[in-house]
Amino acid sequence: MNHSEELASPGRRALFRRLVKPKPVELPESIYPRPPWAQDNQTFLALCDRCDRCIDACPQRVIRQSEESHPVLKGLPVLSLDYGRCDFCDQCVDHCPTGALSKEDGRRIQAVARVSGHCQLTLNQHCDFCVDACEEDAIRIKDQRVQIDEALCTGCGECSLDCYDKAITLHKRC
Structure with missing residues (x-):
């Protein structure tokens, strides 16, 4: 057998990879509202790096870290209005370095x-x-x-x- 024929011939693993379709990954949804101007769930989860700048920038202190048990959601910023109100000052958006909070692509009311x-x-x-x-x-x-x-x-x-x-x-x- 010629060396070039070996490269063109798929192995058993490659054959099975082509036959078996990967299962779509289901992203978890937080039970809490996101901060104002958060993007859709998939984009938010992909962009937010848990830097806490939105939490630190909030003058009303109504953004906190999520305490949800799912590892993907734990530590992400959430809107907590139990002891304060959001006045939509946009400080959280202005301090978000990744674009997870975006006036152009996000939703203000969460x-x-x-x-x-x-x-x-x-x-x-x-x-x-x-x-x-x-x-x-x-x-x-x-x-x-x-x-x-x-x-x-x-x-x-x-x-x-x-x-x-x-x-x-x-x-x-x-």
Whole structure:
């Protein structure tokens, strides 16, 4: 057998590599909202290098490291509006060196407010702190129930901070 014929002839391993298609890799999704202007999940995971510059730059201190158990998600920046509000100052974007946060390609609004069953109104108690707190007029009271217009909600977290029962919580916008 000639040496050039050996190179052109595929081996058994090469044959099996051609026959077996690789399984697509499923990227994990965080349960938490990303910081403002985060790109889609695949791009964000590919670009974010966990440098923490967005966390350090946030004057409101509402960006923190994720504590999720999945190794791909652990340590990535997430938006945490439990004790503060986001005023969309864009400092996180300005300090992101990789483009994982991008005004051109990312999505500004990452969270949305939701009401739970223990709102004071459902207990026949007057309360409208969340309505007063919402600068976007996304919250209305109708038939003794708080209604949040998700199309108007910016996910800033102000309504949640002003709700003394913590009946309003912020969730990842789908």
